[in-house]
Amino acid sequence: xxxxxxxxxxxxxxxxxxxxxxxxxxxxxxxxxxxxxxxxxxxxxxxxxxxxxxxxxxxxxxxxxxxxxxxxxxxxxxxxxxxxxxxxxxxxxxxxxxxxxxxxxxxxxxxxxxxxxxxxxxxxxxxxxxxxxxxxxxxxxxxxxxxxxxxxxxxxxxxxxxxxx
Amino acid sequence: xxxxxxxxxxxxxxxxxxxxxxxxxxxxxxxxxxxxxxxxxxxxxxxxxxxxxxxxxxxxxxxxxxxxxxxxxxxxxxxxxxxxxxxxxxxxxxxxxxxxxxxxxxxxxxxxxxxxxxxxxxxxxxxxxxxxxxxxxxxxxxxxxxxxxxxxxxxxxxxxxxxxxxxxxxxxxxxxxxxxxxxxxxxxxxxxxxxxxxxxxxxxxxxxxxxxxxxxxxxxxxxxxxxxxxxxxxxxxxxxxxxxxxxxxxxxxxxxxxxxxxxxxxxxxxxxxxxxxxxxxxxxxxxxx
Numbered sequence: 001x002x003x004x005x006x007x008x009x010x011x012x013x014x015x016x017x018x019x020x021x022x023x024x025x026x027x028x029x030x031x032x033x034x035x036x037x038x039x040x041x042x043x044x045x046x047x048x049x050x051x052x053x054x055x056x057x058x059x060x061x062x063x064x065x066x067x068x069x070x071x072x073x074x075x076x077x078x079x080x081x082x083x084x085x086x087x088x089x090x091x092x093x094x095x096x097x098x099x100x101x102x103x104x105x106x107x108x109x110x111x112x113x114x115x116x117x118x119x120x121x122x123x124x125x126x127x128x129x130x131x132x133x134x135x136x137x138x139x140x141x142x143x144x145x146x147x148x149x150x151x152x153x154x155x156x157x158x159x160x161x162x163x164x165x
Numbered sequence: 166x167x168x169x170x171x172x173x174x175x176x177x178x179x180x181x182x183x184x185x186x187x188x189x190x191x192x193x194x195x196x197x198x199x200x201x202x203x204x205x206x207x208x209x210x211x212x213x214x215x216x217x218x219x220x221x222x223x224x225x226x227x228x229x230x231x232x233x234x235x236x237x238x239x240x241x242x243x244x245x246x247x248x249x250x251x252x253x254x255x256x257x258x259x260x261x262x263x264x265x266x267x268x269x270x271x272x273x274x275x276x277x278x279x280x281x282x283x284x285x286x287x288x289x290x291x292x293x294x295x296x297x298x299x300x301x302x303x304x305x306x307x308x309x310x311x312x313x314x315x316x317x318x319x320x321x322x323x324x325x326x327x328x329x330x331x332x333x334x335x336x337x338x339x340x341x342x343x344x345x346x347x348x349x350x351x352x353x354x355x356x357x358x359x360x361x362x363x364x365x366x367x368x369x370x371x372x373x374x375x376x377x378x379x380x381x382x383x384x385x386x387x388x389x390x391x392x393x394x395x396x397x398x399x400x401x402x403x404x405x406x407x408x409x410x411x412x413x414x415x416x417x418x419x420x421x422x423x424x425x426x427x428x429x430x431x432x433x434x435x436x437x438x439x440x441x442x443x444x445x446x447x448x449x450x451x452x453x454x
Contacts, residue, residue, distance in 0.1 A: 020216065058175070063182045067189075071206045072214060074298065074327055074334050077199055078190030085182040092175065128194040130342045131296075134362065 011056055014162045018045045018155060019065055023072070036136050039144035042069060043117055044151045046084055047110060050091035051098055052159065062088035076128045083121040087113055103149050111145040204329050211331065214288070214300075283307065283432040285315075288332060297340040297360060299323075301430060304331045312392050314433045320398040320421035321345070321386055322430055337424055338399065339364055347384040347399050352377050355387060358400055358418060364425045367400050369416035376414065378402060384418060394433060 022041035042065065049057040066081035090113060091098070098109060118137065125131040193199045285301040303309050305328050313325040315335045323343065327334040338345055339360040348355050354377060359368045372378060382402040388395035400418035407414050 020213070023213065024216070024219075059179045059182045063186065068206075068210065068213075071203055071210055074203075074207075074300075075296070076190065077193035077203070078186040078188075081189065082183060082186035085179065085186065089175070089179045124190065128190060132341065136362070 008056070010162045010164050011053060014158055014164050015045075015049055015057065015061070018049070018158060021045075023069075036139045037143035037146075039140050039147050040114060040117065041151075042066075043084065043087060043114055044110070044144060044148060045155070046088055047091050047113060048152060048155045050088045051095050053164075054092045054095045057088070058092050059085035059088045076125075079121050079124040079128065082124065083117045086120055087117045090116065103152070106152070107145050107148050110148045111141050114141050114144040207329050208331070281434045283309075283434065285430050285432050287428050287430060297323075297337040297343075297362070297364070297424075298326070299335050299337065300332050301335055301432075302332055303432060304329050304333050306330060308434070309333045309432060310434070314393045314397075316397055316431050316433060317422045317427040317429070318431075319423060320400075321393060322422045322424060322427070324392055325432070335430070337364075338420060338422075339367060339424060345393065345399060346387050346389040348387045348395075349378060350383040350385050350398075352382075354378065355389075356384075358384060365419055366403075367418045367420060369402070369418055370413065372414050372416055373412070374407065374414055378405065378416060380405060383421075 019042065022045045025041040026038075046057070046062050046065065050062070062084040063081040066084040067077065069075075070077050070080050098106060101109070115138070118141065122131070122133045122137060126133070189199070283303060285303040285307075288300045288302050301315070309325055309328050311325055311328055315322045315324060321338060323335045323337040323340070325333050326336045336343055337360065338358065339362070341360050341362045343360045344357050346355065347358050356369055356372060359370055361368045369378075369384070380402055383398055384400045384402070386393040386395055386397045386399050398421045400420050402416060403419045404417040405414060406416075
């Protein structure tokens with residue numbers, strides 16, 4: 001009884017901690033060549049939570065995180081929210097299939113998902129501001145695929161440390 | 166769990182979120198109504214921003230302590246030399262300025278606007294890969310306004326695009342959406358530099374095949390856009406590529422300012438209506454009245 005009441009709190013603590021870490025990783029200063037491949041950490045974190053807790057973390061949470069990011073990064077409102085919500089929705093509706101995949105298959109799918117996210121946000125930024133998609137715009141997909149196994153393992157650690165089931 | 170109701174509620178939640186996003190998007194791109202809520206939220210979120218910049222600040226806190234004394238000596242000597250050199254140049258500058266004013270008076274030209282300089286510190290949320298923007302620690306409270314030019318000790322950095330109560334956002338000259346009217350110092354040729362999304366490269370478009378330009382030419386700002394005061398160094402021509410059958414040559418330039426390295430920047434204000442606060446310095450001679 002007590003446990004079932006505690007769980008949402010623990011889950012939100014886990015989500016907040018991981019989002020904060022992802023935020024720090026996003027804004028960390030890097031050399032130019034590495035920066036081009038720097039993945040969207042927030043997207044990876046959202047993919048993870050939508051995969052593990054699809055009944056709690058979904059489009060609404062992703063939209064809220066995206067909107068907060070837009071405030072922090074001073075981007076036009078709604079774009080990241082829409083992109084991340086779509087990402088969360090896709091992951092939510094396919095979580096049963098993705099969970100039983102091997103890490104390598106997951107990695108390919110994560111690349112696809114991040115690609116979809118970047119496509120949506122790129123299009124929308126192109127509509128609301130003068131932004132053009134260059135070839136470098138797609139490099140972070142590779143970074144996201146490379147980092148996904150590590151992100152997955154670290155977040156599993158975090159989850160077991162917070163005893164979120 | 167193939168529960169049709171659950172599926173439907175998922176769809177409806179997603180649909181609601183998409184709808185809200187699109188409404189936000191349209192409102193934000195057509196009106197300025199959302200700036201108020203954004204400012205409020207940004208103040209609420211400023212602890213997060215501070216938290217995010219902790220690693221970089223920790224690094225910066227320890228680096229001075231860890232540098233060797235010999236290095237510090239060299240740095241000190243360099244600074245000292247530079248100080249005396251600049252000092253002597255300033256002496257010369259005063260006479261030149263006087264002379265310039267007299268000449269301008271002779272020519273009946275308008276007095277050059279006096280510029281006030283405000284020092285601002287970079288808050289290191291180095292925002293985005295696709296938007297080259299930085300946040301600085303001066304905002305509405307310090308009289309920062311949209312369109313204000315931002316320079317460092319070497320050259321032009323960018324301009325203020327968004328002013329929040331405690332901080333503001335500067336778009337760098339390397340932002341893909343930024344263009345700046347410049348002049349080649351050697352020949353006086355006027356042109357434009359565009360950002361191209363790389364911190365070390367700028368594009369100089371629309372130069373004819375026979376344009377008089379060569380590697381190493383310095384581009385300085387012209388006062389033309391009405392944003393930047395004239396005469397500040399912007400970039401050095403680094404590469405000229407001529408293509409047969411093309412109307413224009415491809416010219417690339419390297420920014421002079423330390424866009425990705427400087428921690429302190431200077432805000433130039435044109436009219437300086439607001440009284441400037443404590444650690445602002447005033448540039449230029451007090452006019453004789």
